[in-house]
Amino acid sequence: MDYKALAQLLFPDVTATAEELESRFPKRNLPEGACVTRIGPSPTGFVHLGNLYNAIIAERIAHQSNGVFYLRIEDTDNKREVDGAVETLINAMNYFGVQFDEGAVADGDNGNYGPYRQRQRKEIYHVFAKQLVERELAYPCFLTAEEIDAIREQQTANKENPGIYGKYAQKSRSLTLDEIKDNIAQGKEWVLRYAGTETDEYINVEDAIRGKLSMPRNNMDFVLLKSDGIPTYHFAHVVDDHLMRSTHVIRGEEWISSLPMHYELFSTFGWETPIYCHTATLMKIEGTGKRKLSKRKDPELALSYYQQEGISPDAIWEFLLTLLNSNFEEWRIANPEKSYLEFPYTLEKMNISGALVDLNKLRDISKDVIGAMPAQKIFDSWLDWCKQYNEQFASLIEQYPERTLAALNVGRTAKKPRKDIETWKQACDFMSFYYDETFKVFDEMPQECDEETVKTFFTKYLASYNHEDDSNAWFEKVRAITEEMGFALRPKDYKNNPEQYKGSIVHTTNMLRIALTGHANAPDIWEVSHVLGEDIVRGRIVKYC
């Protein structure tokens, strides 16, 4: 067989050579130790937590080493592609604060190693495919889906490994040049297969996260090019990461089993393999066990979920970082003021078993993150979120900016600031009492206070109320009314001698809280009153008189 002729027959349009491509995409000129990483998502329209998880690792590795982090769109499967998915993806990454140095952008490419969409790299893959054919390491295969199914059935029956390899590849591999010409002339579809070798060798690959991985060497005649001429993931990954000069490949552990194919390709091309970093799959608890997060059952898998809930990107980063690097939490405690970007991230500290996504923990982290933000930042971020997800609050915030800002600072000026806000969505509930438009009374007046007591209390309160009073003066008045009405000034006194009192100061102050905020559990009454302003305070109290 004349393989040069075969290569020419299969790839008549290829004129470029591998050498030309090598010089068109030269080794990057980067400082010693700089890492080049990427994420390679498929544009399916669904961006999930795992995408972000891997993106954060790749971003950290690159930027901590003054390297390059880029975005490559792996769109080789046109069946799965969804319109606008690339933009969705870029927006999501942007929202969560992942910055790319180069790669695909909404309307094209940014960088010298493109194109960054695999479908647009067809000619590049063909150069290497042609070379493989010339070297007798790839061949066209005309097997139909039915024939392949039949082979698989036979293999299953014989308890053999499924796939096209060894004797099962013989039929396609022994086609003559004329037969191939005929088939093509007849319009038969073909795929390009790698010519694997039968072997019982093992390969050893050093994974930066997992250490040594040992696997049987590839013996499969796996598909390089699909019948539309577009490469499979395996071929595209090897060509792209070589030509784009990636130093580290960060991807999910589901790829470990195809590592032998990738290793095989890197070896036959004589290219240096990148450092593989296979990350653990995110899990979820269900019943008594763990299971993989599922797109169908778990809304929290979608990144859009966190956007809709209004969980700040900072909180997501902190949360993911705690999952990613076991020493992050300790570092955070030791360095409460620093940005998480200053945390020295290392692959060695990564956990190799699947982490459970614990929404409780996320909420806790979120509370801390928001608690540490200056009020103005909370104001801005919350407003941004509301503009997209809660119009009513967006307009309230814009209508009462000063009150809102003051409200966000309630109880936060002390050394031990309150942490009332977990998410922007929840902030709308929590903050609703600050606006008459959304104010609602949720809690009942305390049992200890009948209608008459409530009325008397508020009447006295209003009569003595002076908005100019400072916190101490104000509280003295409350105490005076409390005592006057037969309520204990110290909760313990009432607890110990319930028959001597109508209740305690807990109950009188709770009446105030309920009248002013709608809840028995609320921030400091005096502070709240001064955020609301005298008119609103009097207005809410007078209703009970």
Add this chain to the structure above:
RNA sequence: GGCCCGUUGGUCAAGUGGUCAAGACGGCGCCCUUUCACGGCGCAAUCAUGGGUUCGACUCCCGUACGGGUCACCA
């Protein structure tokens, strides 16, 4: 089924032959307190399992169980 990866409290986990087996979230209790939060203190709770190796094993080796991944012209 073959191949591969994994398994420390409810969860995230530190730990690399000698530790009373860190810490965080959650739970519970106490303290602080005009409520709630915040904060402080404390408690309960873990090395999947069976064999080795060793003076000594969470740590090293082998088996078992369990969980996960993969076996496409999907990534």
